[in-house]
Amino acid sequence: MLQVGEAGTWRLWLAYVRRTPLLLFLLAYTALTALPFLWVASMSLRTTSEIFANPYGVPTHPHWSNFADAWFGSNYSTYFWNSAIAVIGAVIGVTIIGAMAAHGLARYHFRSKRLFRFIILSGLVLPPQMLILSLYQILLDYQLYDTLTGLAIVYVATQLGMTVYLLEGFFAQIPQDLFDAARMDGYSDFEIFWRITLPIGTPAIFTTVILNFVILWNEFLYAVVLMTSDENRTLPLGIMHFMGDHQLDVAMIATGLMIAIVPVALIYALFSDTMIRGMTAGAVR
């Protein structure tokens, strides 16, 4: 008995030794992904002179005032609210329009359905370069160039394909019996959407809301082409602009980065599973 036990421990120990390289690798990769963010977070609480004295020090006396300076002293509050307005507006728009289209495609039978689906989803594979040059002209034509409204509308268009694609998949799984019963009870077409698809599809809609929010919050290319004036810049553009003007004010740039990171990090902390599931659904289905 004793011998078997010893052999067992021995084997267990051997298994651990064998796995040491794997565990070391895991540790190294975790450090590689997490440390840069911790570094930025620490720099955002230090002054630039402290950073140049020792770039990798810890904030012993955290300068929370950096955030107040960035918010009130630089234009970061403007950038933040611009981003918030354009992104939230676009997310509301794309969710309503996308959910209605997804409901229409998932629930009804009509001859041109495949064509509609193909058209709306073809936006998924278009390189943005095919759009930006002429969108610039089109927004100029409609006096929407350099406005948050114009940017929000473009954002709705860019996210529409993905939103319809994800929501149609989810809506199609809602049992048909529910809808047949609603029909029998005399619900109108819109009531069926409003009182059955929407409430039951809420988790799926929530997933696309979060996903679209994060993607658009980070968006750079369309914003850089379609916005020029400083008072209309979104947060990513604002940070780039600030970096261009104050290359050496590392602390203030880091603070700006944290202002961009924190909303996403908060959402991620609360809904990491939802976000991960949403992002994978788009890739595997």
Next chain:
Amino acid sequence: MPRPAARARQSSVDVWRPSRATLALFLGPAVLVFVGFTAYPVLRTFYNSLYLVGPQGAAEFVGLQNFSKALTSDAVFWTALRNTAIFTLVATPLDVFGGLLLALCLYAGVPFARSLRVVWFLPVLMSNVVVGIIWVWIYDYDWGALNMLLRAIGLAALEHSWIGDPATALWAVMAAHLWKWLGFNMIVFLAALHALPADVLGAAELDNCGWFAKTVHIIIPMLRPTLVNLLVLSFIGKMMIFDLVWIMTEGGPLWSTETVSTYVYKRAFDWNTFDLGYPSAIAVLWFVTIIAFVVGISWLFRQRDRLEF
């Protein structure tokens, strides 16, 4: 005349045949947005590619001249093409198979796998501006983490101006790009791995199949659909890369990181050439190339599938 047995189903189908008004209500807004802000811009880009588009929108028809100019006499375009090709061909397999490797590590039943997954996915959610600036700092010659690390471990001879030197700039940007995206492929593979039927893997275990053989002969073939999807997705993403390159190097130094996308942007908005026609032609060329590759890759893998079974 519907047969009696099919009548019940038939009638339920008929109920779900929408009137024009219903169709317009649900699909109208989406179609309007699509036509106005996707289809029309795309057509207009095709149209523009045949013109010289002046500052006030004054257009002069030049036929295929823009295309022939790009293909025959624009050295920067060919440099951009070369850089994008290198970036795509090197980064796509690294990205996908690196993600697979990370997923397998977590799948091997290591402690804290769930928390590690959450941390590893973090860079995927960050803006390219955040990632780009962080990596510009990491590559900084004087106080960047990479050179500091090299000095600390006695390899000061290797310290380098990573994104300042044309020889290393493209690779440095690529490393930052991979750092951001590896977590995405990892998470998709992980989901696919957890969806694998447990009995097949159990049978392999009974046959005393080693982990390497198990990975190569069982897991990877079973993951094939996911693998192909991710290869195509990753490939497209890299063909279109813009944000990170623009933020980190703006295509420099000496065009060493110029990609097709950054060049299109530069020609349209950064140079004072005031012509949207020429960059539109490049965008069209590139669009056609991407579509050709995607169709080609899909066809290639479908063909093989047919031969296998």
